[in-house]
Amino acid sequence: MLPVKQFVEFIEKKKLFTAGTQILAAVSGGMDSVLMVHLLKAAGFNFGIAHCNFRLRGNDALTDQEFTRNLAQQLDVNFHTTNFDTREYAATQQVSIQMAARDLRYQWFNHLCVTAGYQVISLAHHQNDAIETILLNLTRGTGIAGMHGILPANGNLVRPMLFMSRAQIADLVRQEGLAYVEDSSNASVKYARNKIRHQVVPILKELNPSLEVTFEQNLQNFRELEELLHLQVAQLKGTILTHHGDEVHIALDDIRQLRPQRLLLYGLLQPYGFTDTLINDLISALDKHPGRLIENTAYSLVVDRDRVIISKRKQQGDGNVQVNVGSTDIDVTYSQYRLTLLHDNSPLIVKGNPLSVSVDADLLSYPLTVRAWQQGDFFYPLGMKTRQKLSDFFVHQKIPVNRKNDIPMLVNGNGDIVWIAGYRLNERYKVTENTKKVTIFELIKL
Known part of the structure; x- marks a missing residue:
């Protein structure tokens, strides 16, 4: 007899979906997903079946596709199927075949949810899948998030079979005489997960025959520890x-x-x-x-x-922007700023505004350039007779590293840095008693 009561109780306990939920069941044709849809049918849930042909196993893949089509007809539910060129996608995206297949199927599942009105995607992962995932994560390196295994619900993905082990599923399928198809690649140890399934887990079960039960208890402990960590991090974020x-x-x-x-x-x-x-x-x-x-x-x-x-992260400035002289005022946009310049025939000195500066116009050689600072840059800070590296100037001004590239450098046609915009004028370009004409630069943050 199908364990419908336990199935429904698990769904209700984990709040996976309700009686009125429209469910898209991902079915490969293997025993896990076949048992899942029979349980969904016996429990009276509303669902349709989705099957992917990844074109990786030739005629076997076509057989699986036809099997799931017939299964949907037998259960009298909607059937959706599609074919993928998985190898081409993997080559184009430069990912493994397994990652390509995963990306393709979830993209398609989510597309079906939008176009066909499904609310959740039901996957047939069971307790052994969770064990294998944890062992894989431990092998590759993981934090506490990798220790909680496969979650019963993650976004619109639900896994109502996590209360069962692979052995329990196999026994039920055999007892009920349910037809299914076997993916021959599942027996291959070419893939890391299959190595763990066929070579590692059997040894662990020799040490602990109740491995699935023990792991389920461990998973619950890890999930609670993760929840405790999230609460602590949330509190710290606020303080x-x-x-x-x-x-x-x-x-x-x-x-x-x-x-x-x-x-x-x-x-x-x-x-x-x-x-x-x-x-x-x-x-x-x-x-x-x-x-x-x-x-x-x-x-x-x-x-x-x-x-x-x-x-x-910001771009390394917006490249070099040239400032050409003209008969009218010029408006230049650079990075987060707009730089304006105004020509004045009187030796006017702007004071009290660090975003404005007066420069001796006769010392300027056009075109000027606005750019980010570069290693090796130097200038003569206003009030000093010796030159200083910009890197040292930034340190003295206590400007954090991440803000240096945001500061516009106004560079003369001869290569001199005229103004570290918003900070300091070059001593050699200041307005003096001998200045006849002034150019006023103003920096406006956008």
Whole structure:
């Protein structure tokens, strides 16, 4: 007899779906998914069947496709099927065949949900799949998130068969005389998961015949530990993370006091895409000289003097922008700023506004250039007779590493840096008593 009561109780306990939910059942034709749809039918749920042909097994794949079509007719439910050129997709996306198949099927499943009105996608993973996933994660390296195994519900994906083991499924299929198809690739140890299934798990079951029950208890413990960690991280986000415009700051003293430091820091920074390796880099930089820059593809993290500064990565300026002289005022847009210039026939000196500067117009050689700073740049800061490297100037001004590239450099036609916009004029271009004509530059943040 089918375990309909246990099936429904598990669905209700895990809140996977209700009697009125429109369910898309992913069916390969193997015994796991075949038993799942028979249970769905016996329990009275509304579902349709979806089957993917990945064109990887020739006639065998066509046989599986036809089997699932007949199964849908037998159960009197809607049937959806599609064929993929999995090898071409894998080559184009530069991913493995397994990853290509996974991407293709979930993209299609979600498409069916939108076009056919399904609300959840039901997958036939069972307890042994969860064990194999954990062992794979441990082999490859994982944090606590990789220890919770396969979740009963994850977004619109539900797994109502997680209360059963592979052996229990096989016994039921045999007792009920349910027809199914066997994927010959499941017996191959070419794939990592199959090696664990056929070579590792049998040895573990020799040590513990109740391996599935033990692992289910372990999974529950890991899930509760993960929930506890999430609660602790959420509390920390509200106390030690501060937002400053588009930046996030964390005081170094707060990081030093975290216990356990690495685990909690990973929880805080994971939303910004920082990996274990980058977290280790950050911890090693905490008590060293400030200015360490750590980046991933989306975010920059700077270890400043007393805090960590996280911000979205910006392009290295917007390239060089040329400023040509003309008879009218000129308006130049660069990065986050608009730079305007005004010609004046009197030696006017702008004071009290760091975003405006007066320059001796006769010393300018057009076209001027607006660009980001470069290693090796130097200038003569206003009030000084000796030159200074921009890198040293930035240090003295306590400008964090991640902000340096946002500062426009106004460069003369002869290569001199005339103005570090918003910060300091070059001493050699200041207005003096001998100045006859002035050009006024103003920086406006967009």
